[in-house]
Amino acid sequence: MKRSDTDIQTDGGGVSSDQVQSPFETVADVEVSRSERYRALFDEYVAAPTKILINDWRAITGFLITIGFVFVGTIGVWAIDRPYSGDADFLIPPFQSMAHPLGTDGQGQDILAQLVHATPAMLEMMAAGAIFSTVMAVFWGVFSGYKGGSVDQFMMAVADVLMTIPGLPLVVVLAAILDPSSPWVIGIILVVNAWAGFARALRSEVLKLRHESYVEASRTIGISLPAIVTKDVLPNVMPLIVVNFVTTARNVIMASVGLYFLGLLPHTGFNWGVMMNTAYGQGGVYTASLYHWFYAPMVTIVVLSLGLLLLGQGLDRIFNPRIRARHLEQDSTDNADPETDEETDPNTRPGGL
Amino acid sequence: MVSTDYFIKRTVMAVATFYVVVSLSFALIRLMPGGPMDYIRAQHEGAGQDPTAAARQVERYAAINPQEPLWQQYLTYVTNVFQGNLGDSTWYHDPVAQILGNAMPWTIFVSIISMILIYLIGISLGAFMAYVEGTRFDVSWSGASILLTSVPFYVVAVVLLGFLGHNHGLFPTGGHYGSGVEEGFNLEFIWSVIHHGALPIISLVVAGFGVVALQMRGNAIQILGEDYLRVARLRALSQRRIAIRYVARNAILPMYTAMMISIGTLFGSSIILEQIFQYPGVGYFMFRGISARDYPLMMGTFLFITAGVIIGVYIADLTYGYVDPRAESDDSEAF
Numbered sequence: 001m002k003r004s005d006t007d008i009q010t011d012g013g014g015v016s017s018d019q020v021q022s023p024f025e026t027v028a029d030v031e032v033s034r035s036e037r038y039r040a041l042f043d044e045y046v047a048a049p050t051k052i053l054i055n056d057w058r059a060i061t062g063f064l065i066t067i068g069f070v071f072v073g074t075i076g077v078w079a080i081d082r083p084y085s086g087d088a089d090f091l092i093p094p095f096q097s098m099a100h101p102l103g104t105d106g107q108g109q110d111i112l113a114q115l116v117h118a119t120p121a122m123l124e125m126m127a128a129g130a131i132f133s134t135v136m137a138v139f140w141g142v143f144s145g146y147k148g149g150s151v152d153q154f155m156m157a158v159a160d161v162l163m164t165i166p167g168l169p170l171v172v173v174l175a176a177i178l179d180p181s182s183p184w185v186i187g188i189i190l191v192v193n194a195w196a197g198f199a200r201a202l203r204s205e206v207l208k209l210r211h212e213s214y215v216e217a218s219r220t221i222g223i224s225l226p227a228i229v230t231k232d233v234l235p236n237v238m239p240l241i242v243v244n245f246v247t248t249a250r251n252v253i254m255a256s257v258g259l260y261f262l263g264l265l266p267h268t269g270f271n272w273g274v275m276m277n278t279a280y281g282q283g284g285v286y287t288a289s290l291y292h293w294f295y296a297p298m299v300t301i302v303v304l305s306l307g308l309l310l311l312g313q314g315l316d317r318i319f320n321p322r323i324r325a326r327h328l329e330q331d332s333t334d335n336a337d338p339e340t341d342e343e344t345d346p347n348t349r350p351g352g353l
Numbered sequence: 354m355v356s357t358d359y360f361i362k363r364t365v366m367a368v369a370t371f372y373v374v375v376s377l378s379f380a381l382i383r384l385m386p387g388g389p390m391d392y393i394r395a396q397h398e399g400a401g402q403d404p405t406a407a408a409r410q411v412e413r414y415a416a417i418n419p420q421e422p423l424w425q426q427y428l429t430y431v432t433n434v435f436q437g438n439l440g441d442s443t444w445y446h447d448p449v450a451q452i453l454g455n456a457m458p459w460t461i462f463v464s465i466i467s468m469i470l471i472y473l474i475g476i477s478l479g480a481f482m483a484y485v486e487g488t489r490f491d492v493s494w495s496g497a498s499i500l501l502t503s504v505p506f507y508v509v510a511v512v513l514l515g516f517l518g519h520n521h522g523l524f525p526t527g528g529h530y531g532s533g534v535e536e537g538f539n540l541e542f543i544w545s546v547i548h549h550g551a552l553p554i555i556s557l558v559v560a561g562f563g564v565v566a567l568q569m570r571g572n573a574i575q576i577l578g579e580d581y582l583r584v585a586r587l588r589a590l591s592q593r594r595i596a597i598r599y600v601a602r603n604a605i606l607p608m609y610t611a612m613m614i615s616i617g618t619l620f621g622s623s624i625i626l627e628q629i630f631q632y633p634g635v636g637y638f639m640f641r642g643i644s645a646r647d648y649p650l651m652m653g654t655f656l657f658i659t660a661g662v663i664i665g666v667y668i669a670d671l672t673y674g675y676v677d678p679r680a681e682s683d684d685s686e687a688f
Contacts, residue, residue, distance in 0.1 A: 161370045166621035166662045169639065173655045176643045177381055177389065254505045258625050261507060264643060276511075285515025298508050306503035313499075 049318045059314020065307025073119035080116050083109035083270075094292040103292045105275070106282055111296050118270040118297075121183040122253060122304075128187025129252035130245045133195035138241060140195070141202025142229055146210055156203065162196035168255065172264050181268045190252050198244050205237050239319025243312055250308035257301050272297035360671065367667040372431075374659045378652050379430045383417060389648030393443065394419065414649050416440035439653035444645040449653035452638055457657070459529050460627070460634035463550055464619040467557035472612055474558065475565025476605060482566065483573035483604075495570070498563035506560035506622065510629045513552050524552050527631030553630045557619060565608070572604035613669030617662035 053059045085107040094103040094111070102111040144155035174189050209215055215232045259265045260273025267274045275297040276284070284294030382389045393414055397407040405420070412418040416433040417426050417440075433439075439449035478498075482491045518526040525531065530545040576582065577600065585595050623636030631637070635654055642651030 157366070157369075160366060161373050164367075164370045164617075164659075164663050164666050165374055166617050166658055168621040168624060169655045169658045172624060172639065172643065173378075173381065173651060176651060177385055258505055258507045262625055262628055262640070264624075264640070280511065285511050286519035298511075302504050302508065305505065306500065309499060309503050 052318045053314065056314050056317055058310045059318060062307050062310030062312070062314050065303060066311050069119060069304055069307070070123065072116055073123045076116045077120055080113050082117055083113040085109060093289070094296070102296050105279070105293045106290075111275075111293060114270050114275060115272065115296060115300055118272050118275070121269060121271065122256075124183040125187040125190070125256055126249040126252050128184040129191040130187075130249040132188045133191040133198065133248045134241060134245050136195040137198040137202055137244070138234075141199035142206050142233060142237070144199070145203035145206030146225070146229060146233060148210070152203075156200065159196040159199050162193040163200065165193050167192075167194055171255070172259065175259070175265050179266050181266055186256060186265060187252055190255050191248060194248065194251065198248075201244075202237055202240065205240060206233055209233055209236055239316070242319065243316045246308055246312040246315060250305055250312065253301065253308070254305055257297075272300055363667060363670045367663050370663050371660060375431055375434050375656065376427075378656055379417075379427055382415060382648065382652055383423075383426060383430075389652070390415065390417070390419065392646060392648060396443070414441050414443050416649070434656060439656065440649035442642070442647050442650040442653075444641065444647040444650060449650050452650065453635055453653060453657045456633055456635045456638055457661075459550075459632065460620060460623045460636060461661075462546075463553050463557070463626070463632070463634065464616055464623065466550070467554045467561065467619055468612070468616055470554065470558045471561040471615070472565055472608075475562040476569050476608075478562070479566040479569025479571075480573050480601065480604070482570045483577065486570075486574060491570075495567065498566045501560060501563040502567070504560055506556050507625050507629060509560045510553070510556035510626060513556055514629060518552060525549050529632060529634075549632070553626050553632055556626065557622075561615075568608060568611075569604060572607060573600055576600050576603050610669055610673060613665055613672075616665045620658055620661050620665070623658075 053063065089104065090106055090108050092100050092104045095101065096103065100110050100112070102115070104110055105114070140155060140159060144152045144159075170193060171190055174192065175186070178185075178189070180186050180189060209232070212232075215228060218228045218232055256265065257271075257273040257276075260267060260271050261276045261280070263277055265273075276294060279290055279294035279297075282290060284290040385391075390411070393411050394407060397410040408418060408420045416438055417430050419426070421429065437450050439453075441447065442449050442452060445452060478494060482494055485491050513524075514526060517523045525548060529549050530536070530542060531549070534542050534545045536542060582595065582599055585599055620635075623634055624639050625636070626632070627634045627637035628640045635658060639651060639654035639658070641647065642649075642654060
């Protein structure tokens with residue numbers, strides 16, 4: 001990460017005896033103007049990832065699928081009318097008419113429209129779960145890893161306890177007792193203890209970082225803890241955080257649809273899992289005339305889950321320092337040959353369902 | 354290999370975790386407004402019983418006596434749970450511990466067999482993919498693994514159940530063994546158990562081995578590039594020794610903890626799986642508990658599954674030192 005260079009400049013230089021200048025008068029050798037710094041930031045966080053993204057089919061597929069779902073959840077809802085019972089004939093098979101491309105269900109509601117109108121709640125749920133778990137894990141992991149000592153021991157003990165509690169049963173019990181209906185609340189309940197594992201992973205990264213020379217330098221000259229954490233530590237673990245964000249979103253969607261499918265979450269409005277549940281209840285798995293009703297939401301979930309998995313893997317590669325280094329090399333020598341890399345480190349953290 | 358300190362620390366941790374979960378479940382049962390306690394009480398007071406008799410009923414079902422002061426209820430509850438008294442099911446009218454004791458072996462059977470198969474298939478496939486890296490076999494199986502990982506296991510389960518169970522009648526669609534089969538150590542019974550357990554196990558395996566294969570492939574490829582492997586080849590060690598002692602050992606070890614924890618995950622996902630296959634294991638009864646608003650059964654199952662997972666993780670922690678000597682040393686100097 002480039003950050004270390006700029007931060008070391010702020011430490012006022014060494015205070016060895018052979019220096020004539022007072023340490024307070026020392027200035028950085030190279031002045032970095034504001035626009036230059038912004039350009040460097042842009043290059044690091046926007047240009048480089050975009051360039052790698054375009055060269056990686058997995059990342060781009062995942063990205064397109066995810067963006068596609070976001071469009072469906074925002075513009076699609078506005079473009080396609082909300083379905084209602086008795087809108088059309090019952091159980092129209094799919095791919096028959098333009099009016100109902102995916103057919104209709106047992107109450108004459110258009111299936112495509114149902115899928116579309118279920119999307120916003122799904123996205124909200126994913127966002128809620130991913131944001132909550134990321135914020136919790138970052139706070140817990142970074143603070144505990146950086147602070148060390150008994151604070152660290154206590155915080156990790158809490159994380160260990162939470163990690164050991166099996167997620168799904170806990171979620172089911174909480175859902176049954178609290179009876180939540182807002183997608184935001186459900187999203188948070190679904191990751192109620194899932195963040196602990198990531199907090200632990202973050203902590204071990206931070207443990208490595210706290211002995212890096214530039215972090216020790218910042219500490220020695222008395223830069224405040226929040227400043228060190230946000231400027232020296234966080235940028236280094238950002239890749240992990242981004243990848244985990246996507247992974248969590250994926251786990252949330254897989255778990256929530258499963259629980260909706262079984263009717264273990266209280267349902268309000270349209271929902272893929274609820275569609276599967278209704279179709280299943282009427283024999284959707286073994287009655288050919290119901291297949292389209294049952295399989296449409298199922299395929300939707302698999303596609304979204306695949307998209308998020310690929311996006312996660314792609315992001316992992318984008319942030320992988322080895323691949324980044326290669327990108328910078330290419331940039332400086334203007335080597336136009338887009339190298340296909342052999343990095344094979346798929347982000348395969350088993351979790352959720 | 355396992356130091357006494359570590360052993361004590363882990364044991365305290367396991368007990369503490371369980372204690373926290375028991376307290377949590379007490380809080381959920383007792384302190385939730387309109388929660389389980391109120392529900393059970395309403396059921397019994399509604400029948401026109403006087404409060405004392407109703408309280409006795411509540412105590413029988415929830416293992417909590419609502420007439421005692423709160424701290425005493427808490428103590429009684431914790432003591433009861435640690436003694437294995439989880440109250441009575443309001444739906445089945447049997448002790449919860451007894452229901453779950455009968456259901457547990459079936460859930461363990463499905464979880465363990467699936468885990469063994471997932472890791473057996475995943476590790477061999479991943480190792481082979483790494484060995485022939487870049488060939489068509491590798492590319493197509495990597496793709497297939499990613500695709501399979503994207504499919505939730507419950508989707509695999511319902512599709513298998515629909516086609517093989519309902520449409521073709523090749524597999525039974527519920528229960529753990531055929532009706533009329535005599536329980537015991539005989540061929541017919543064993544076959545029936547395998548036949549009934551096959552679909553749940555297959556669904557977990559199909560949706561689960563991809564992750565392991567990809568992980569193993571990644572680990573193995575990384576190790577194939579290490580210097581010590583070149584040294585090993587220069588020393589002219591046998592292929593077999595290199596493959597097993599060098600590559601396999603170093604690639605599998607990082608997965609050991611994940612493997613032990615995955616027992617817990619499988620145990621937990623039994624709620625969805627056993628409901629789909631109507632397989633009366635622990636998860637099945639948890640589902641029953643929720644749909645029948647049978648709170649003692651539901652909370653009991655929760656505690657039960659948690660205890661199972663805690664024991665699994667505890668074993669993983671204690672044995673990890675034996676299988677992987679590179680155990681992490683804690684750096685906890687305070688700043």
